[in-house]
Amino acid sequence: MVIVEDDPMVALLDRTFAEKDTRFQVIQSFQNGQSALDWLLEHQADLLILDVYMPQLTGLELLHALRAEGVQLDAIMVTAANDVQTVDALLKLGVVDYLVKPFTVERFQQALDAFCRHRAAMAGSAVDQDTLDRLFPASSLTGEHTPPKGMQEATLERIRSCLRTAPEQGLPSETLSRQTGLSVVTVRRYVSYLVEHGEAASTVNYDTGGRPCRLYHATQFIHPPAPQANE
The missing domain is CATH 3.40.50.2300 (Response regulator)
Structure with missing residues (x-):
């Protein structure tokens, strides 16, 4: 290597x-x-x-x-x-x-x-x-992934929806928790899954005046809305 x-x-x-x-x-x-x-x-x-x-x-x-x-x-x-x-x-x-x-x-x-x-x-x-x-595997060709045992597709979609509308710099897990009504622990578990599968990305914000904060945002792989046909 x-x-x-x-x-x-x-x-x-x-x-x-x-x-x-x-x-x-x-x-x-x-x-x-x-x-x-x-x-x-x-x-x-x-x-x-x-x-x-x-x-x-x-x-x-x-x-x-x-x-x-x-x-x-x-x-x-x-x-x-x-x-x-x-x-x-x-x-x-x-x-x-x-x-x-x-x-x-x-x-x-x-x-x-x-x-x-x-x-x-x-x-x-x-x-x-x-x-x-x-x-x-078929999932890699379609861009879709079957959630592992213990994860719910509906919960994943709630987090995807928040990430799609997040500002460019991203959102911390605490904000995602408030917006989805899920616990911070749950949000971090699900968003880590999305990061691992290329559906989200994370950066570290050092400009917090205190402890650095990890921010999450959508990538181009999070199922963007289909383009609307011209009328």
Whole structure:
């Protein structure tokens, strides 16, 4: 595994989370895309943990350059970039998974597991339908997810509705609690699920005059209203 991340703290998190899994070993780490490109053109690796916003070459430019040179290693994006154009361009380059910062160790592990499933499926000469269905579950193709046991779809939708109308900077869990009539603990559990599935994102507000506050807001993946036909 190769980590390409210009933020030393995030790079350390990537390494720490990855090395908890004995299937992986971090062999190199770079703080800019150009250094990573120079090394990867001369050395072999199986997986990139890749940021987008970096000096010299962005993560998107790095993947384009690698593909142009015929280097087909897999990549997991770990980045703050969640605009539609960037996400779409990277998905078309075949990234294995896409994590929006800040991320949890559980979500990071899911990405590693997805990579391992993909590699195992590609080990033979052909892939049967059952294996393909496990790699591409229907929910991932439709953008929908079945809530885990103990979660209610109606409750998820109440929180989605609040996030859709939240201001651009987002709302804290306490405000979401008041608006939905749910407990703060429940809100945090449900909104964490939405963040893990790309339906919401969170940022940390340090301008509170006290303890930093985590804010949640909708991403482009929260079922936007269908466009109205012109009359």
